[in-house]
């Protein structure tokens with residue numbers, strides 16, 4: 001059986017070695033397709049694959065149609081908005097993710113960006129500290145929980161919004177639950193976004209929420225660009241000269257925002273929240289083990305298209 005690892009943004013070499021070992025020890029063949037220049041390579045490679053491991057690589061209906069032998073797709077990571085679940089389900093393919101495996105890496109990047117913003121992008125002027133500041137965590141999943149843990153280390157006051165998470169669970173983590181998005185944005189000088197991109201969340205963070213941030217507000221997005229209403233963001237940055245936006249996922253209007261707002265906006269050149277060797281090893285090995293468990297024993301604990 002062939003397991004295809006297709007990563008436009010490759011895993012660290014040490015992670016690839018570990019993935020290979022898991023796959024080959026199980027008696028399967030590993031094909032590695034890294035930094036592929038076009039979809040044609042992916043479409044050709046997936047044609048005889050029994051299993052597919054991806055990161056943010058698009059496994060859409062065309063890829064799924066080309067994958068005649070495919071039985072399982074594992075997204076080595078959390079968000080699976082890059083996979084056409086309906087097409088996979090219709091083709092009888094199991095889709096899984098590897099929740100939690102890269103969450104610390106993403107959470108650490110939040111603070112890389114928070115400190116950079118608080119210190120005025122290291123421009124030499126006098127900035128501010130995170131200690132005793134308020135941070136609002138928009139969704140208290142695996143990344144949000146790690147953000148809370150680190151924020152407490154900085155001595156911050158932490159609150160979070162998550163309709164799917166009981167208040168008691170937040171309180172046990174020393175986090176104040178809030179129950180409306182308006183409260184989250186208007187009462188925290190730093191807001192960190194961790195919601196997935198779904199039909200309900202796309203474009204849901206726009207002008208009103210962003211301009212409700214307190215004076216000097218910093219909005220950090222390590223989730224998905226799609227959750228931002230980009231025109232609303234632009235107008236908010238125009239009307240509120242004190243607000244800053246830092247994102248690990250370039251918005252479509254990144255060049256315009258950078259030229260209009262200079263160092264009040266910051267975008268990583270490529271999504272790099274999960275781009276650490278530790279996260280690559282964790283998510284990569286978990287994905288490889290899940291593939292083997294599915295192919296050998298039908299185990300589908302992390303299936304997302306039930």
Ligand code: 3PG
Pocket residue numbers: 009055056057076077078079080102223271272273274275
């Ligand atoms: C995720 O959903 O796991 C993160 O956004 C990381 O995505 P990546 O594997 O493309 O870096």
